[in-house]
Amino acid sequence: MNGALVSDWIKMRKTWIKILVILGPFGVISLNAVRYALNYHGIVRPGDDAYNWALLIQNISHLLMPTLMLGIALLASLLSGLEHQGHAWKQLLALPVSRVQLYLSKFIWIAGLLAISATLCAVGTILLGFAFGFTPHVPWAGILEECYYPYLAAYGVIAIQLLLSVLVANQSFAITLGVLGMIISGLSDALSPDGLTHAGHWAPFVPWVYPSLSALTHGAVQHVDFAYVVYGLLAGGLLLALGTGLFARKEVK
Amino acid sequence: MSEMVIETSNLTRRYGKKVSVNNVNLKVPKGSIYGFLGPNGAGKTTTIRMLLGLIRPTSGHIRIFNQDLSKHRMPILRRIGSLVESPSYYGHLSGYENLDVIARLLKVPSKRIDEVLGIVRLTPAAHQTVKGYSLGMKQRLGIAAALLGNPDLLILDEPTNGLDPAGIHEIRTLIKDMPKQHGITVVVSSHLLSEIDQMATHVGIIDHGHLLFQDSIEKLREQSSPKLFLQVDKPHEAKRLLQDAGFKVSIQGDNLQIPNSDLSVTEEINRQLVQAGISVYRISEQSRSLEDIFLDFVDKEGSL
Numbered sequence: 001m002n003g004a005l006v007s008d009w010i011k012m013r014k015t016w017i018k019i020l021v022i023l024g025p026f027g028v029i030s031l032n033a034v035r036y037a038l039n040y041h042g043i044v045r046p047g048d049d050a051y052n053w054a055l056l057i058q059n060i061s062h063l064l065m066p067t068l069m070l071g072i073a074l075l076a077s078l079l080s081g082l083e084h085q086g087h088a089w090k091q092l093l094a095l096p097v098s099r100v101q102l103y104l105s106k107f108i109w110i111a112g113l114l115a116i117s118a119t120l121c122a123v124g125t126i127l128l129g130f131a132f133g134f135t136p137h138v139p140w141a142g143i144l145e146e147c148y149y150p151y152l153a154a155y156g157v158i159a160i161q162l163l164l165s166v167l168v169a170n171q172s173f174a175i176t177l178g179v180l181g182m183i184i185s186g187l188s189d190a191l192s193p194d195g196l197t198h199a200g201h202w203a204p205f206v207p208w209v210y211p212s213l214s215a216l217t218h219g220a221v222q223h224v225d226f227a228y229v230v231y232g233l234l235a236g237g238l239l240l241a242l243g244t245g246l247f248a249r250k251e252v253k
Numbered sequence: 254m255s256e257m258v259i260e261t262s263n264l265t266r267r268y269g270k271k272v273s274v275n276n277v278n279l280k281v282p283k284g285s286i287y288g289f290l291g292p293n294g295a296g297k298t299t300t301i302r303m304l305l306g307l308i309r310p311t312s313g314h315i316r317i318f319n320q321d322l323s324k325h326r327m328p329i330l331r332r333i334g335s336l337v338e339s340p341s342y343y344g345h346l347s348g349y350e351n352l353d354v355i356a357r358l359l360k361v362p363s364k365r366i367d368e369v370l371g372i373v374r375l376t377p378a379a380h381q382t383v384k385g386y387s388l389g390m391k392q393r394l395g396i397a398a399a400l401l402g403n404p405d406l407l408i409l410d411e412p413t414n415g416l417d418p419a420g421i422h423e424i425r426t427l428i429k430d431m432p433k434q435h436g437i438t439v440v441v442s443s444h445l446l447s448e449i450d451q452m453a454t455h456v457g458i459i460d461h462g463h464l465l466f467q468d469s470i471e472k473l474r475e476q477s478s479p480k481l482f483l484q485v486d487k488p489h490e491a492k493r494l495l496q497d498a499g500f501k502v503s504i505q506g507d508n509l510q511i512p513n514s515d516l517s518v519t520e521e522i523n524r525q526l527v528q529a530g531i532s533v534y535r536i537s538e539q540s541r542s543l544e545d546i547f548l549d550f551v552d553k554e555g556s557l
């Protein structure tokens with residue numbers, strides 16, 4: 001397994017992939033920084049730090065969801081694209097290496113890189129709050145939930161994007177699905193907390209809405225729902241198993 | 254009989270209704286350079302993909318190193334190095350890094366990377382990105398990758414495709430060295446007989462999925478030895494006469510054909526015919542090149 005992970009690292013260390021991992025959270029945080037800087041008095045309630053933190057979390061979360069969904073699609077596509085571009089699959093799969101390991105390595109890398117992004121996002125949120133002077137009551141749990149819950153809830157989407165990117169050489173399919181996923185993930189975001197009780201009926205069957213439903217914030221009130229993290233991990237596990245099976249049987253052109 | 258490294262039995266692969274490989278029984282002897290010859294679309298790559306476990310046979314069996322490929326894929330692949338059709342590479346990486354990617358998977362020491370780069374003479378370009386390599390350099394990098402795991406069997410699918418004469422020569426020299434210097438058995442496919450002729454010890458000719466010929470290159474060459482053609486006025490009488498005199502004769506159209514064109518034989522035949530009162534209009538020697546023989550095989554198949 002180590003061999004597969006190291007070999008994937010050699011392939012990607014000179015690509016945009018590394019930069020993308022930083023660019024995502026940097027974009028989310030810096031856009032919010034600009035927004036606050038331009039309209040500080042319209043957004044911030046002086047003296048109400050609990051509210052200010054919660055609103056900051058909400059604002060970051062709203063940008064984070066589409067960024068996360070798009071980021072997954074791009075990472076999966078870039079990683080598989082490396083193999084498709086140079087006709088490398090046939091060389092790779094004629095080696096005495098288990099196909100399961102080759103596939104898992106790609107998943108582990110995407111999940112690992114996104115974990116870095118999620119961490120950067122949490123760190124960025126805290127720094128931004130400090131920069132605006134919301135010091136006394138840092139809602140640590142809220143910030144961690146804001147960044148890590150959607151990330152974990154997105155494991156199903158990671159598995160879907162990876163599978164499509166690997167099986168279909170033309171990456172426009174995977175990217176199109178990624179964009180659709182991003183739109184779908186935003187639909188649930190538009191739901192009010194009341195609507196969520198209705199969403200409950202169909203949402204468990206749509207992996208794309210898990211991330212936003214796992215850490216929804218409305219009117220500066222967080223509604224985190226660990227159930228969607230569990231759904232995400234379950235869907236991720238199942239779809240990863242399915243993808244590994246399909247990849248192991250795949251005919252190589 | 255010598256030991257076989259590859260043996261397939263009734264190997265068949267269909268794509269929809271099209272049968273791309275049809276009941277092929279390959280026999281590749283140990284230590285040979287096996288030229289796998291066939292025109293475009295003959296089924297070479299399809300066969301090679303099956304040998305490497307990249308695609309599954311529709312029916313038939315593959316034994317490599319005396320083991321069933323479907324049951325022992327990993328241990329078999331550990332002893333094979335391969336290059337399938339167009340070169341495989343990561344363009345943004347250097348040649349060295351490309352080999353490193355594979356070396357990590359094979360768990361071979363990095364010293365081996367330098368060795369194989371040396372064997373294919375890519376050491377000077379080792380740290381250039383492969384994007385900037387010429388086709389010949391990419392092809393040599395592919396061979397280096399195939400050699401990385403110290404294979405006992407090298408399977409190369411059209412390694413000289415698209416190369417200039419110098420590049421072809423270079424790769425041919427590389428391949429010829431394999432059995433001698435490294436004890437490696439080589440299967441090399443091509444659509445050019447002239448190319449196979451200059452390096453192979455054994456030949457398999459495939460067309461429309463059928464293996465039409467398989468034997469040592471000498472056996473193929475025998476078929477190209479020159480023959481004597483005689484045009485006479487009474488061919489049947491002449492044939493009987495010459496057969497009685499102990500010659501091997503066959504009739505082809507109006508011509509007599511004798512599979513021997515030594516000067517003494519020619520003189521003797523001519524004298525006997527003339528003495529028997531048979532007019533000899535023309536005596537000619539016809540030799541067929543290997544290329545003609547190859548085309549004959551392929552044409553016969555095409556007219557089936």
Ligand SMILES: Nc1ncnc2c1ncn2[C@@H]1O[C@H](COP(=O)(O)OP(=O)(O)OP(=O)(O)O)[C@@H](O)[C@H]1O
Nearest residue numbers: 253268273291292293294295296297298299300444
């Ligand atoms: N994936 C595929 N789907 C459908 N048909 C295929 C596929 N791969 C190969 N074929 C068909 O199988 C036949 C044999 O193809 P193959 O690639 O094995 O030929 P080849 O001998 O390698 O030819 P070339 O010298 O052009 O490389 C061709 O007629 C081709 O159209």
Ligand SMILES: [Mg+2]
Nearest residue numbers: 297298338411
């Ligand atoms: Mg081919």
